[in-house]
Amino acid sequence: MKKILSLLLISMSIISVSGFIVKQSASSETRVYKSGDVLQINGETIAVVANGTSLELITVNADNKLKKISEAIPRGDGIEPQSVVVKSEGGRAVAYVASGAAIQKYDLRDPHWPSLLLSVDSPIGYARDIDARETGNLFLIAGDKGVYEFEGTNFNKIRELWKSTAYGVKINEQGDVAVNGSEEALVIAHDGSAQFVTPVSHNDPKTAHPHITSSGTGFIGDDGGVRKLGSSAIFKNNSGFGYSLDAEGDTIYFANGWGVYALNGALEELNFQTINTIGGWTRGVKSFSANGKRLILVFASDRIYLLDDGLAVLDVYQYQPMKNVKTLALDSDPTGSEAARKSPPRQPLSARVSKAPVAPGEIIRVYATGYYPGEPLILEAGSVINSPDQLGNIVVNNKNFVERTVADGSGNQVFEHVVIQEQASYPMMINIRVAGENSKLHYSVALQVQSPTPPAPVPPSITTLAVHTEIVKEIETTREVTEEQKDGKTIIHEIIRSIERLVESAIADLEIKNNAISIVRAGIPKNTYIRWKNLDTVTHTVSSIETPDKTIAFASPALKQNETYQFKFTLTGTYKYTIDGDKNKVYEIVVQ
Numbered sequence: 001m002k003k004i005l006s007l008l009l010i011s012m013s014i015i016s017v018s019g020f021i022v023k024q025s026a027s028s029e030t031r032v033y034k035s036g037d038v039l040q041i042n043g044e045t046i047a048v049v050a051n052g053t054s055l056e057l058i059t060v061n062a063d064n065k066l067k068k069i070s071e072a073i074p075r076g077d078g079i080e081p082q083s084v085v086v087k088s089e090g091g092r093a094v095a096y097v098a099s100g101a102a103i104q105k106y107d108l109r110d111p112h113w114p115s116l117l118l119s120v121d122s123p124i125g126y127a128r129d130i131d132a133r134e135t136g137n138l139f140l141i142a143g144d145k146g147v148y149e150f151e152g153t154n155f156n157k158i159r160e161l162w163k164s165t166a167y168g169v170k171i172n173e174q175g176d177v178a179v180n181g182s183e184e185a186l187v188i189a190h191d192g193s194a195q196f197v198t199p200v201s202h203n204d205p206k207t208a209h210p211h212i213t214s215s216g217t218g219f220i221g222d223d224g225g226v227r228k229l230g231s232s233a234i235f236k237n238n239s240g241f242g243y244s245l246d247a248e249g250d251t252i253y254f255a256n257g258w259g260v261y262a263l264n265g266a267l268e269e270l271n272f273q274t275i276n277t278i279g280g281w282t283r284g285v286k287s288f289s290a291n292g293k294r295l296i297l298v299f300a301s302d303r304i305y306l307l308d309d310g311l312a313v314l315d316v317y318q319y320q321p322m323k324n325v326k327t328l329a330l331d332s333d334p335t336g337s338e339a340a341r342k343s344p345p346r347q348p349l350s351a352r353v354s355k356a357p358v359a360p361g362e363i364i365r366v367y368a369t370g371y372y373p374g375e376p377l378i379l380e381a382g383s384v385i386n387s388p389d390q391l392g393n394i395v396v397n398n399k400n401f402v403e404r405t406v407a408d409g410s411g412n413q414v415f416e417h418v419v420i421q422e423q424a425s426y427p428m429m430i431n432i433r434v435a436g437e438n439s440k441l442h443y444s445v446a447l448q449v450q451s452p453t454p455p456a457p458v459p460p461s462i463t464t465l466a467v468h469t470e471i472v473k474e475i476e477t478t479r480e481v482t483e484e485q486k487d488g489k490t491i492i493h494e495i496i497r498s499i500e501r502l503v504e505s506a507i508a509d510l511e512i513k514n515n516a517i518s519i520v521r522a523g524i525p526k527n528t529y530i531r532w533k534n535l536d537t538v539t540h541t542v543s544s545i546e547t548p549d550k551t552i553a554f555a556s557p558a559l560k561q562n563e564t565y566q567f568k569f570t571l572t573g574t575y576k577y578t579i580d581g582d583k584n585k586v587y588e589i590v591v592q
Helices: 003-012 332-340
Strands: 014-017 020-023 035-041 045-052 057-061 066-073 079-089 094-102 102-107 117-123 126-131 140-142 144-151 159-161 166-171 177-181 184-188 192-201 218-222 225-228 234-236 247-248 252-254 259-263 269-276 282-290 291-300 303-308 313-318 352-353 363-369 375-384 401-406 411-419 429-436 442-449 469-488 489-513 521-524 529-532 542-545 566-568 573-579 587-591
Touching: 035 079, 035 094, 035 282, 035 291, 045 094, 045 282, 066 192, 066 313, 079 102, 094 140, 102 126, 102 375, 117 429, 117 442, 140 166, 140 177, 144 166, 159 177, 159 184, 184 218, 218 252, 247 282, 247 291, 252 282, 252 291, 259 282, 259 291, 303 587, 352 429, 352 442, 363 375, 363 429, 375 411, 401 411, 489 521, 521 529
Parallel strands: 079 126, 126 166, 489 529, 521 587
Antiparallel strands: 014 020, 035 045, 045 057, 057 066, 079 094, 094 102, 094 126, 102 117, 126 140, 140 144, 144 159, 166 177, 177 184, 184 192, 218 225, 225 234, 247 252, 252 259, 259 269, 282 291, 291 303, 303 313, 352 363, 363 411, 375 401, 375 429, 429 442, 469 489, 529 566, 542 573, 573 587
8 A cells, every 4th residue: 555655646746836836747658849829719729839749739728727629640751740830811720830841731620620731741851940920821931941931722832031941930910031040040021131140159049939020120049148130139148048039019038948038129137937947948938818818838848838927837738648539640551550450459549541642532441440349430531520529429520421330359440441532622631530439539540632633635536538639740859979089189069850740649638727627637548648728818837746757847838828738648657747836736647
């Protein structure tokens, strides 16, 4: 009994700081917190936090307590959420995420059930920081190759603002941008000009995020303190470390490892809260308004602190694993799939797909593990997945593909026939969720549906032209070359002879009418003439663009109305040609 009491005391150990009780997490899992963003969603204040492994969604309750409500865990080589910006876009809440090897966008309309909308490989190297204006759908990414601006629908690059390694970026509503590099920070004005370039010194530049005011004044925290860009003004701190900045009104908040400073616009100290003596090394800070108050989130190693505007600690959050909801990005690990197929007992909760990405109409398998043995399972696949009700029961979207089965004796199952439905647009990110009706366990996989592959174009059939014989004047040209030695020199004589003769030859007719020829692929025998006649009032030309022998080509002069041009096809094969050089419409003569 003594050992059990000792164990309980360890798991419930507490630290008292300024009258605030911090309870140590009993979970063996930890995360490292450096940054996050806050948005009002459906009347709730939601903090969205990138922890290097996942996105956590945490509510700030009316009593100023932090409570986790969901988690999105992306999978993929090098996909590590580093920074997030949340905003309202087109009537819905979305999160843009700089995820290391990828750039991602999440739908947060239901913050209890986030879904992945888009994930692309980062074109800027390792994506470290992200920011966006409140209006529009453009966003900025800071990474190994600099700072790029993208549009938020398909992540097309709009422009390059900075071409050196960048670790932090911040934009105001006027379009002025503050950038933190490895050895300098600067402001890029909305017209694209670089201003106020200021040398900086960073022990760890990767977590030094700048701030810029609405008037375009930039601030950066470095190991010497807080600097106003383009000015000698500096607030010096004694920790020797400088990290992120944020501001609310005229107050600037600065994370310096030891804790958080509150400064005024003149960089004078207003207040300071020590954090490292409570627990955690402070690298990030986010100020916001909620519950009628100004509040501050402080990101310190493995915990997140909630402070009031006097920097008093209101609550502390440490990582809490979600027991029944996980949203994954693309995951088609064949090793995990094989394990699910063999159905060993006591597997972790998971769902894996047999193929990724997919196209509409494809049939895939989904391997589910970790549910109660023998319980009913529901698989649902679609672009919109409803969150469970308050009792944890599944609310099926009837527009989605749904399949029901029962878990085997090990709590696993394979859905053999999951049909990928047509989508409204492509590419589209859908969710495949497997839920246990008894256990209330849920697992969701995000899967990209690509555009269906269009069928290969079928060339029009060959129309064999009617051939008749006519007397045609042919000109045979010969070239005779001889050499003569005279006075030690070589003299070359060239004689060209042309012989005209009338011969009976096969000929077929094509007409140019309404700027086109009605027969796209015409077939004729070898040694047949094609005669083109222009029936339009405007002039036209016909000219070859591809022939069986590069030494053979034809090109007519400009043909007026009712004028003709003819060419004899002496080699078998396909001849491609155009009218008036328009390569958007190519015609063929097939000689057999």
